[in-house]
Amino acid sequence: MASNERATMAEIAEQSGVSLSTVSLVLRDKAGVGAETRQRVLDVARELGYVPRRPAAAHAPAISTVGLVLKADPDSLPAANKFYSHVVAGIEMACRRHQVNLLYATMTVDEDSRPVELPRLLVDDGAADGLLLLGAFFDEALMRVVERRATPLVLVDSYAAVDRYDSVLSDNFEGAYQAVAHLVERGHRHIALVGGHPQAYPSIQERQAGYQRALKDHGIADRYLAECHIVDTAEIVEATARLLQGSPQVTALFGVNDDVAITAMDAARDLGRRLPDDLSVVGYDDIDVADCLTPSLTTMQVDKLGMGRLAVQLLINRIEHPEANLVRTAIRPRLVERNSVRNLHNRDEEND
Known part of the structure; x- marks a missing residue:
């Protein structure tokens, strides 16, 4: 006999000829499973001596299964996403700590992270006690589908058309x-932003707004925008090259994420720009490769693991306290200084 509930549930699924999620629904007495299948699962569970885990304490969460819906760009694997893979790891850590099962599904999105198809995890009733939506825009059509189920949901680096979700x-x-x-x-006055466009994903629009306000607050009137979709490498290269050729006075770039910044660095090198001597670059996210480049990338570090852990905490809170006020948690990133920014004040001193 298996030594823990997770292994026993897997054994029940194997011997019953059903999925682990189906076993979970039956053992939690949830709807969505036919009578014959339900009885078969219960018979197998009884034969194996399955004993449901009882809460260790009164404060144990009233939740057994979390459904995670992760955006998937059409041309890439979700597991390869340099940012969200760490957020998922944080979600997994929190689920293990709370002894909660985790179901995965991917949702294909367009180049602005808007859904183009719906996974069954969002549609099927009873598959999970609560849902986490990671990295996609929750438009009104998707909201109507999910709200039919009345399943608690938390947005993780996601945005909704209406402000009604944690x-x-x-x-x-x-x-x-x-x-x-x-x-x-560091002495730069001609600073360009690379990435985004007027209909970009909300997080990118917020970074564009931060760029604009910082320049305004420092009395800098010049704006340089290389607009492009952030998932299109060729478009990023073209936009960066066009900007640098048309505005040779630019001495620094802010990439709206690290992938954009790294692609812009390559485009600048192709034009003969030396980094950081001729052009400084700052990114956003602090993905793993940022420290392995030449020069290593100065960037804004986001606590990705913490984002995942907090998402699970919010979901548990929403399930246990459905009438609680909405919670919006904003994780403040921190600057990680590396070698991709030149201090122009030092250059002026050298010229003196």
Whole structure:
């Protein structure tokens, strides 16, 4: 006999010829399973001596299964996402700590992270006690589908057309503001933003707004925008090259995320720009590769693991206290200084 509930549930699923989620529904006495299948699962569970785990304490969460819906760009694997893989790891850690099962589904999105198809986890009733939506825009059509189920939901680096869901986000405005302020403090006055467009994902629009405010607050009138979709490498290269060729006075770039910043660095090198001697670059997110580049990338670090852990906490709170006020948690990023920014004040001293 298996030594723990998770292994026993897997054994029940195997011997019953059903999925683990079906076993979970039956053992939690949830709807959505036919009578014949339900009885078969219960018979197998009885034969194996399955004993449901009882809460260890009165404060144990009233939740056994969390459903995680992760955005998937059409041309990439979700597991390969350099940012969200860490958020998922944080979610997994929190679920293990609370002894909660975790179901996964991916949802294909367009280049602005808007859904183009719905996974069954969002549609099927009773598959999970609560849902986490990671990295996608929750439009009105998707809201209508999910609200038919009345399943608690938390947005994780996600945004909704209507403000009615708990959420965990990066403080994108403040993070972008700090990034640009850092460049200004290093003597840069001609600072460009790379990435985004007027209909971009809300987090990118917030970073654009932070860029604009930082320049305004420091008395800098010039704006340089390389607009592009952030998932299109060729478009990023073209926009960066067009900006640098048309505005050779630019001495610094702020990439709206690290992938954009790294692609812009490559585009600048192709034009003969030396980094950071001729051009300084700051990114956003602090993905793993940021420290392995030449030069290593100065960037705004987001606590990705913490984002995942907080999301699970918010979901448990919403399930246990459904009438509680909405909670929006903004994680403040911090500047990680590396080698991609040149201090122009030192250059002026050298010229003197």
